[in-house]
Amino acid sequence: MQPSIFNTQVPLTGRDDVFLMNMFTDAQLVVSRDVVDLLDRVGTTPDLAATLDDPERAALRDLTEQGFIVKDRATELAALNRFFHDVREDTSEMRVTLLTTLQCNFACDYCFQGDHGDYNAHAEKMSMETAHRLCEWVEMKLDELGSSQFALTFFGGEPLLNKPVMFETAERLWRVTRDRGVEMRINVITNGLLLTPEVVDRLEPFGLNGIKITLDGDQETHDRMRPLRGGQGTFDRIIENIRRVAHRCNISIGGNFDEETVDSYPALLDFLEAQEFADSLVKVNFKPIIRETPATMPAGVIPLTAVGADDKPLGGTCMTAAGSGAGSVCDSCNLLDTKMSYLREETKKRGFPTIDGVHMGPCDIHRRHSYTVGPDGSLYACPGFTGEATSATGHISGELEERHRRSAADFDSIAAWKSCGDCAFIPVCAGGCSVAAHSELGDMHKPACHKESFESALVSLAEEAAAGA
Numbered sequence: 001m002q003p004s005i006f007n008t009q010v011p012l013t014g015r016d017d018v019f020l021m022n023m024f025t026d027a028q029l030v031v032s033r034d035v036v037d038l039l040d041r042v043g044t045t046p047d048l049a050a051t052l053d054d055p056e057r058a059a060l061r062d063l064t065e066q067g068f069i070v071k072d073r074a075t076e077l078a079a080l081n082r083f084f085h086d087v088r089e090d091t092s093e094m095r096v097t098l099l100t101t102l103q104c105n106f107a108c109d110y111c112f113q114g115d116h117g118d119y120n121a122h123a124e125k126m127s128m129e130t131a132h133r134l135c136e137w138v139e140m141k142l143d144e145l146g147s148s149q150f151a152l153t154f155f156g157g158e159p160l161l162n163k164p165v166m167f168e169t170a171e172r173l174w175r176v177t178r179d180r181g182v183e184m185r186i187n188v189i190t191n192g193l194l195l196t197p198e199v200v201d202r203l204e205p206f207g208l209n210g211i212k213i214t215l216d217g218d219q220e221t222h223d224r225m226r227p228l229r230g231g232q233g234t235f236d237r238i239i240e241n242i243r244r245v246a247h248r249c250n251i252s253i254g255g256n257f258d259e260e261t262v263d264s265y266p267a268l269l270d271f272l273e274a275q276e277f278a279d280s281l282v283k284v285n286f287k288p289i290i291r292e293t294p295a296t297m298p299a300g301v302i303p304l305t306a307v308g309a310d311d312k313p314l315g316g317t318c319m320t321a322a323g324s325g326a327g328s329v330c331d332s333c334n335l336l337d338t339k340m341s342y343l344r345e346e347t348k349k350r351g352f353p354t355i356d357g358v359h360m361g362p363c364d365i366h367r368r369h370s371y372t373v374g375p376d377g378s379l380y381a382c383p384g385f386t387g388e389a390t391s392a393t394g395h396i397s398g399e400l401e402e403r404h405r406r407s408a409a410d411f412d413s414i415a416a417w418k419s420c421g422d423c424a425f426i427p428v429c430a431g432g433c434s435v436a437a438h439s440e441l442g443d444m445h446k447p448a449c450h451k452e453s454f455e456s457a458l459v460s461l462a463e464e465a466a467a468g469a
Helices: 033-041 054-065 073-089 128-145 159-179 197-206 219-225 235-245 262-273 337-349 402-412 434-441 451-468
Strands: 007-011 017-022 028-032 093-099 149-155 183-190 208-214 251-257 281-288 370-373 378-380
Touching (some): 028 033, 093 128, 128 159, 159 183, 183 197, 197 208, 219 262
Parallel strands (some): 093 149, 183 208
Antiparallel strands (some): 370 378
């Protein structure tokens, strides 16, 4: 026997107890230091069982049952390999992130979508013909996989700039899933400017699960960071739109900060707390802005260099909007340790639900049957690689070129966590964000480590567990 490599410990402030958590089994305990000492003796004390009294033997059994003690490292690593294999091959749920368009009506200061002048003149927009073909492809895949659940996330660009495709796709796939007894849910990731009760009316009958909207700080900061292309502010209109639909559907709030704007977020949280729709917000979470040019970035902000052609980072995909909300798109990407922890605590102080910073993954890039579909029908393993032709893993037409096969094989082999040694956070991190690794390290197969973020979040989780113990 030996202690699991996925054990973590947090001494509790003002107490003689310790919070134990196993990142593989998710077991969480508040124990005395005697139990910690017993755990430390496992694997180092010969014939340990013979030296224990009855309470210690009972504690040892409990620790073993909850995964804190394992047979040996080889057995535990074999279980970890099975876990990642099962995640990758799971067919119980099919997930599709649909980019209805790469066009956008905003001119965000940190935008990934290239220039703000003529981008909409050449950005892709899904046609109704392609949308129909997408529905046929989903129908075929559901029959092939036998999935019991189907999750559809509308994304962009700004997905509401192509509402006809959204509505047609939602309605048709609802019929497809109903005919097969498959549970369907829809998530929308939007800047919120075009969100209306009519949008909710159209999507609600087809399994609308939630809508995620981005607010980048208080009114003044948001209007500076996320104006319309004509320079007009957007905060007030977005808030009014939220007010009109919050009682109708799940609303999540996200936001993107840098060193210059992070201090405006407590004011935003105070504002949200005072709104009549505050109790309707199902999640509030903020993450760091990802800048294009490292030389112009504030200290501590994580850079992403171009993935796509023509120096357009991420091929035009609006990754600043992804995650932290209704969908499953990249909730674990690009954690900025200190500020992330600060804003998470400020959010909790005001009673808003937020991520705990520990249960973050594995992300969808590790799931074979989680697909991103570009406006032209190309398939990708992750929204972060959308728009880069060499990263496409196929097409909804079923036609496979050699580049698709090479790319699919490359993504299938992602296992950055195998280079992470004995890190306890491997089961919830899986080696970090592959887009970040590609951009920061030049290789999506390398770990993109943000261990400090997990450690900071673990301390907060421990204190909360202790308060409830």
